[in-house]
Amino acid sequence: MPASPAGQLRSIAIGVTDLEAAERFYTGTWNLQAAARTDDAVYLRGGGSFHHILALHRSERPDVRDVTFSTASRADLDVIALRTAAAGGRVLSGPAPVEEPGGGVAVTIADPQGRILRFVHGDQRWTEQTHSDAPSCITHVVFNSADVAVAQRFFAEALGFRLSDRTRIMAFMRCNSDHHSIALADSDANTLNHIAFVMPDLDAVMRGAGRMSDAGWPIEWGVGRHGPGNNVFAYFVGPDDFVIEYTADVLQVDDSYKVGGPADWTWPPGRFDQWGVSKPPSDRIKQAQKKIRFIEQ
Template sequence: MDNHGTHSDLHSEQGAQRGEHPGRSANPVIKVHELAWLEFDKPDLARTEVFARAFGFTTVSRTPSELVLRGTAAGAPCLIVRNGPRSRYVGAAFKASQATDVVRLADSSGVAVRRLPEHIGGVSVDLMDPSGTRVRVVADLEELPELPAQQAHTFNFGHRLQRVNATQRPPREPSRILRLGHVVQQTTRYLQTLDWYLENLGMIVSDFKYFDGQRERGPMMSFVRCDRGSEPADHHTLALTLGPRNRYVHSAYEVADLDALAAGGEYLSDQGYRRSWGIGRHIEGSQIFDYWRDPDGFLVEHFSDGDMFDNTLEPGWSPMAASGLAQWGPPVTADFLGLSPGRESLRELAAMVTSLRESNEFDLNRLHGLLKVARS
């Protein structure tokens, strides 16, 4: 494959080798425009809303059965949380450019288009990806109006003075979420699931990761963006990684700048919430990040200053290593990697045993690669 257009950065200076995955479909069914919202079930909506407000969301609506949360940007809500017997990730909704795309996808998949509830508006087609996660593609939504946003700060850099006779005093208050940025999912059928998103939703890969010493087996993780043609899109809207069970990993929400992220983190800490990892700057995507656990144990991220790519850049390729997840910041934590002692790490360990007995992409060589990453 021609490497022309491959992006060059700290750890993704390589392009694909001949015969490797191209990172896009030649003729996708449609091309989604963006990630609209995520859906969860949780047993305690009151507790969920308290954390959500501390994290920086604004409540759109709250009933005994449903909580809708948003950022300040105009458009769709960020999260729809429904009351359920246990906490679980339900799936993602992607926004199509127009309703005819929803119809085309429905016809291609052999499922019906349906109308969304009146308070959301528009139409939807509900699909299932190969890992068993529900994927909703929507269009013609009722757009939420823009809210006052948290303003980015004005900085002095050396002799480039932009702030004179004025102080900088970021208040210790919740970061104000702008929008939903991306979701990360783990799957036992990584390549099959990746190809499904590329072929059906027209998404394209920004970066591939492979296990060190196993490049010939193909990638084990990908950062995937929406294809908006010449209009830049987030470096990744979806990230997929191979693992021993199908699960939600984390989701990320943009804030104004580093000060909003850091001061908001201080506020969360003051409220007794637990940081998982941060503050740092990622390599793939370049985002400044800060990860937190919500009361149900779900991992959520504040981010700022992420990369934006148009559709001309080909995927970067690099080996996966825990030490290669950040350009700077504290060492990656056991909690972020899912290795802290507790219920989730035990579930992951049990899933490793089960997955090795089943027909999927997670075999002994892949397990060895995953353990090597954890030690790195």
């Protein structure tokens, strides 16, 4: 398929009400590492090369500040800026130097439903790897959308995403060989559904789930294997009720992949994943998946 100028999902910046407690959780239990900090923010890296994959910002209320992608070339930033307005979004700034740890040059946009997306090129990378039980990167972010068709059209026209699968409640969209980097969930509000951190393999997901359980953070859905994307999953509700997922085995696709529809992704009664072993999502996660809002700009 033609290369998407979006490149690869890199990081998400979130507002947390207790920065120190959130840092302890994401480093001590979730297994990220501090890469940099300022007076009001901490930047956390995973096991891969990105400078950081999660930025925690001190905030009066939990929120999403932006979702950042890493582009393959500087020219991709200009392409995104040019296409954004025509597709119904807004260019908020750039391309311009990034004035935060990690650096690079970025263009920042707002999609038609107000989510802030940032695209960076030339940012700092790590050469050394962290331990094997660390999430390597964020593999996807799921947005709740009051109008999935509007959001889907923008991601396709402005950013070159392609639809991989459409279930009864969700559109899975890709910008590279990962089955999806963004998914759009039918909802009554434009909020965050969850953030998925990819682990090296199934064993690492299971060890991570055990580590979370030991620390008093129960599995809220899983462990199981999804249909679209074929990925293993274990979901948790973290600090400030952010829904976070350990996942592995994300399906890799190319132009030969056949887009599935709702009829292709149904389970027998009582099943909630391919294996048939996962219990249904808890009431707690169902509520948490609706409540985190994006900042307005």
